[in-house]
Amino acid sequence: MSEVVTKASAAKEAAAVLNRLTTEEKNEALLLMADALIVEQDRILAANEEDLVRGRELGTSSSLLDRLKLTPARLADIADAVKQIVDLPDPVGDVLETIHRPNGLFIEKKRVPLGVIGMIYEARPNVTVDAATLCLKTGNSVVLRGGSAAISSNRSIVSVLREALSRSAIPADALQLIEDSNRSSVDEMLKLNGLLDVIIPRGGASLIQNVVQNATVPVIETGAGICHTYVDDSADYSMAESIALNAKVQRPSVCNSMETLLLHETFARKYLNAIADKFQEAQVELRGSGIARDIVPWMNTVSDEDYATEYNDYILNIKVVKDLDEALNHIHRFGTKHSECIVTETDAHAERFLQEVDAAAVYHNASTRFTDGFEFGFGAEIGISTQKLHARGPMGLPALTSTKYRVVGSGQIRS
Known part of the structure; x- marks a missing residue:
């Protein structure tokens, strides 16, 4: 099997475990992840410097290098953002609506995880942490595919986070990074129905349009910002x-x-x-x-x-x-x-x-x-949706959930 299929399959298996965890267990895992980012910062910054050196050699613009660059202060901010997510209410399990039917049926509409989220994004290593922690907090496994410009940073960050998860109730396989930087790995993710439940692209207009136009997996579109x-x-x-x-x-x-x-x-x-x-x-x-x-x-x-x-x-x-x-x-x-x-x-x-x-x-x-998840009081965001279905604007924790109807009866049958 390809790297994409192997890692998506592992993420799907882990999602079944995640769905059973309590908010406390998920928060404990996130705190371990936040601490690991600081403890292992030298390792992460060394990997980030590899990306920056490569970017300068390739003539990457100063503004894009700024998006790519990590510093001790930025890492501290990223770790603090994870702790803010811990402090936010867990939307999973929220009862959105209750219905009592004349025939005695009791119906509850509750928030549930989406399942396995595929995240395709460009050269911003902070997105790696934001996406991982937001998805895990809401009980979702996540398969990350970052841009080649940040591959060393992303590989190091995900390694550190998975090591932290190995000491928690969340399976490390709930967090996956696709390391293949070829375009074919993106194309494969777009067609991975049955393993990925939704794909969220985050980046420039060309990346987003490629995903929207070619995916068979459902997409939450985060738009370019003109x-x-x-x-x-x-x-x-x-x-x-x-x-x-x-x-x-x-x-x-x-x-x-x-x-x-x-x-x-x-x-x-x-x-x-x-x-x-x-x-x-x-x-x-x-x-x-x-x-x-x-x-x-x-x-x-x-x-x-x-x-x-x-x-x-x-x-x-x-x-x-x-x-x-x-x-x-x-x-x-x-x-x-x-x-x-x-x-x-x-x-x-x-x-x-x-x-x-x-x-x-x-x-x-x-x-x-x-227009930012922090500024709106949502904590870190998975992206800013410009579409109108499912979610719009900065997407915090509730946007990473779906709903399930729980119907309780006492033997009712439909005539």
């Missing part, structure tokens, strides 16, 4: 500047960072020069056209292809629009239904934006960078 901030004519300049800079610069490599800044023409004619200077100081390349370049001639020229690109880098499109309608039309055309923001002091405009923009998260006077 996020916009629209600054209305009534916006407070100081607030608009702060929100826009944060949305782009605070961490440009992530999916909830801003890719296009839309400015009402009245606001732009007053303040675009000043805000452009702030972005230039932050070493952000600006791209614009029309009125935007009339006001700031040193901008590079933007194209429709740029508007449809998730940069994850220090690049920002700026478009001047005549009104809210034009901003809404632009977002409708180029947005990916991830996170969108309006900065305005006009309540009616804010309400229109919040009501009409079709996205997982819509903001009024706050940065799109808050």
Whole structure:
């Protein structure tokens, strides 16, 4: 058998054991995993350095290297995130609904694990820990397939976590890493009906579209983030500047960072020069056209292809629009239904934006960078879903469960 089938089969066997464990047993395992990340940090950081060296040799961009890089502080944050998951309520077993039928049947709708989750993602080693711990907390086995850029880091992290699980009630086989970096291993996972219950892709647009278009296993789609901030004519300049800079610069490599800044023409004619200077100081390349370049001639020229690109880098499109309608039309055309923001002091405009923009998260006077499991109070997230079925937005623990109807009778038969 292939590596994919062998490890998925082992994960399925382990899922049957996981389904019987108590919340206390799962939490004890997670605490062992959190401690192991710190105790074995030198081993993990050495492996991460192998990935960074290889990435630099291959010419990987600085923003992608930042996503890949681990430090003692980042590892400490990752371990703390695991402990936060321990503190969160376990959704498994929650009774969502009870029904008493006239014939005496008693029906309960309860949360249950999904089973075996396949996770396909790119060069962010923290996702390895997030996915493993979120899945295990909810009683799911998980088969991880990270990107080749982080293979040394992921191999080391999973080895450390499995060693921790071997001292717990959770079988180590509940956590699997596919080490084959060939595209064929992904293709095989996509067709692994019967062994995988669901696949969650997390990464760039091409990865996600490949999974969505080719999988026969059910998929929870986490979308690319072409996020916009629209600054209305009534916006407070100081607030608009702060929100826009944060949305782009605070961490440009992530999916909830801003890719296009839309400015009402009245606001732009007053303040675009000043805000452009702030972005230039932050070493952000600006791209614009029309009125935007009339006001700031040193901008590079933007194209429709740029508007449809998730940069994850220090690049920002700026478009001047005549009104809210034009901003809404632009977002409708180029947005990916991830996170969108309006900065305005006009309540009616804010309400229109919040009501009409079709996205997982819509903001009024706050940065799109808050679309995050931690910031929403969910703990670590498995991803941010941009689809509408099963889960949408940051996916915490409840999103990794399904439901089961438990029906209790006293001999009833259907006539």
